[in-house]
Amino acid sequence: MRGLLLGAAVLAMVPMLALADTTAPPLTIQQAFDAATVLQDSGKYVDALAAWEKLEPRVANKPRSLAIVRLRKGLALYRLDRRDEAVIATRAALEVLPATEPALRDDRIQGYNVLAKVAEASLDYATAADNYRRAEALAITPIEHLGALRGIVETETFFDSDAAVADLARVQPWLADKSVENVSRAALKRVESQLLLNRGDFAGARTAAGEAVKLLGGLTSRTDLNDVAARSNYAIAAMMLGDRDDARKYMAYTGAGRVQSGSFDPAVQMTPPDCGGDSDLGPDDTAVVEFSIADDGAVSYAAPVYSSRGGKVALPFARAVRNWSWTPEQVKALPAFFRYRARVELRCSTEFPKPSLLDYLDKRLSKWLDERGIDTPLKRDGADAALLADERRELADLEKAKGADALALVPILHVLSRNSVLQIEEAARLAQREAAILTANKAPAMARLSADLKGWQSKNSDSWGGRRYFRMLEAAASNGPYAEDPEARAVLRLMMSDASRGFDKERSLVLLDQVATDAALPAEDGFKVGALIRKASILTQRGDLAAAKAVYAQTGTTAEQCSLIDSAPRLVGVGGTFPDEAKMWGFEGWVSVQFDVGADGRTINQRAVVSYPPFIFTKAGDDTLKTARYEKAFRPDGGIGCGGVTQRVRFTMRN
Structure with a gap:
């Protein structure tokens, strides 16, 4: 305190001299680098990014140093969700950074992981797998190997499942290390269950998902995102095996379909992919997609989980979900669970354009x-x-x-x-x-x-x-x-x-x-x-x-x-009942059903195209629209009055 007071007295007597004496010298390049690193390690990514950008011109004539700065900058950009800029900075750095210098191994792994995660989030799974492989080639520790292998297997599941099977086999030696925590072991078991689901091995998928659930502590009331994914995979496998009671039990423990407060409404912009296309989607193809909703109502993350016809078919469904939107009012009413990890069942749309x-x-x-x-x-x-x-x-x-x-x-x-x-x-x-x-x-x-x-x-x-x-x-x-x-x-x-x-x-x-x-x-x-x-x-x-x-x-x-020219049919009446199984478990949900309306006003070709939670209300939604009656329409051949109509059905428990 005495020193502080003395400094203040000197400043009062000679203000200009004191100001000059206390001006801090500029940081050296190393000091600036260390300061930016501290900011980044503390999660202060906005400040860290500013520090890296300020440092860039100071090392512009030093290719190695500039590459390191750009790698760190790329990570900050990625954390700030500025993905395109993160890729540009990271690629530029990796092209210059010496590949054989041991001291730069961690930086190169970090760079490849950034590129892999951006590609994975963009559903460019081939590019993601390639970058995870580059990271794995530099890995030394079990956790580094397992992290890269997780990414390789999870992405390969949806474009080369045979390669994913081979790569999954390489996981076992690293799991033998006792330092690997149960959360990491569970993540690999979840990925294994997902791979087996998409290869049609539902019994193996249920076993792997069950092991993941046990590693995470079993079926308890505590639920985090890891629990949700493992339990949901188990429920899908059980549903595919025809064990509906077991499926609903595990689904109930995910929290899906059980809104305690607020509401989880269908999106205001919610369209499934069209049938056909490059993936040759068929009306009977089914997929489950997992997604998160950002503060602005956009889908910030979407990833395929399961497809009835193998992994490749799942990707177009996930791409469609990325174009969904909720209003700000809907987002405010969404419980955290539905914001950060919801899953829906999807089928492609047979609706054809009708000019209005x-x-x-x-x-x-x-x-x-x-x-x-x-x-x-x-x-x-x-x-x-x-x-x-x-x-x-x-x-x-x-x-x-x-x-x-x-x-x-x-x-x-x-x-x-x-x-x-x-x-x-x-x-x-x-x-x-x-x-x-x-x-x-x-x-x-x-x-x-x-x-x-x-x-x-x-x-x-x-x-x-x-x-x-x-x-x-x-x-x-x-x-x-x-x-x-x-x-x-x-x-x-x-x-x-x-x-x-x-x-x-x-x-x-x-x-x-x-x-x-x-x-x-x-x-x-x-x-x-x-x-x-x-x-x-x-x-x-x-x-x-x-x-x-x-x-x-x-x-x-x-x-x-x-x-094509006639007006849209007007709904006259509809019946429908709440499924007893869903009622028993306390599930609520909704379904978008697509169907055609005959000239007599009766519905035909009913098929659910979006269902939440997956597999719970799908049949009930179809059955409800079978009871719907629309106004009759005149058709010279007595055929379809209107094709590709979509109607949403909500299933809500009354208090």
Whole structure:
């Protein structure tokens, strides 16, 4: 304390001299390296990254030192989830770092592990396995060997399971070392169970998963992510062996299907992969995928667990899950378990594209923008939750560069307002801005209508649909620019007809007649055809088949064209029961069921495409939709009324 006081007194008497004397000399390169290492080892990755980046130019003329700094920087970037940058820094370092220098062995292992983990997270399993092999070639200790072998076997399971079997055999000598902890032993047993599941050896998979469960302490109420994975693998194997009671017992001990507080809702953006494709997915293929949900509602991690037709088939299912999104409100309600390690059962989708009225409007807007040199797409691929931040930045950048009312803002406003994780009020405000810009630039009615339809939602955010929606459309179709444009008027009347089918079929028919007889539209106009097909279906529902046939004859369409142009079927009623087995274990869950609707309104070809928890409610979801009845539709051959319909079914325990 005395020294501190003396220093303060000197500073008071000679402030300029004291300031010069206490200025710290710059750190040497070694001191700066050591300081950055301390930050990184303490988990302060933001500060560590800044320190490495500050050090880079100081060692730019020393290739070996620069490579070491970049390796450490790559690890910091990886920990901050800046994966692409981590790969660039790490690859650049490994290309320069001497391969034969023993002192750099740990750094090289770390670098290959970073590359492997990034590739594994990206579902590039071949690249991941290659980098794990490079890390294993440098390994000395049992834990280094086992860590690399875990990655090799787990990734090879899904592209070369024969190689995975051979590599798994190399695990045993390292497991003989008594220093290997049970958690590491359990991880290898879990990987073994996963490999055997995908090779169809369900008995062996159950045995391996059971050993993993024992190594982790057995079936206790304590559950961490390691327990969840091992118990779930056991449950899948038992289910495949037909031992449903054993499967449900282990599933119950994962915590899946048992929400104590909050809720685990289906994603707002949740589409399975299409059947076919490069992997030749078939309707009977089944997969289980594990995933985690980030704070923004995007899937931060997705990995295949099991596929009914071998590991390769599982990867497209995991890639599809990476494009799912939950809203911020849903994320807040998610218990931690469902945020960090949930599993779903999946099948591919047989749904085929069916153009809607809104799709047609978007094409008209896109064409009008293209004619003015603005060709930004109005739709984007990927997870809405993951895209949202970049879309907001893009809008801000365009506003700064072009102005808040520039026509160039229309595409990004269009994309943003249709992002599925936005609240309806914000989406409506963005669409209203889009509509105002289009109006100011004298866009034609058909190019503006899509934006207005979205913007009007704010007026009906609590009841988007039904009578209030009908009245809003009616006002637009009766007055103003849309009433004066034949195509826009037809679109609004078709939408009004679809909206009123549930509460006023007579009015619905009148609106269809107005479209079909509108002299301002060409005789073979697609909107007129759509109106006639809808009218034929309503007449069929009334039992007037002769009139339906007469109306349909005016369309000149085939049965296939008819199903594409007609409106979506309206659900009339559905039954279904809660499965007794699930009730006994206290499971809750949900299923997305895909099916076709016959012209008679009955459902056929029911098949669950997304089920949570896996295998628990799949059959019950299918059975529920077998009881569903939709409005009848007129088809000249009496065939499919609508193909590839998807309906979600929730199974909830009532208190």
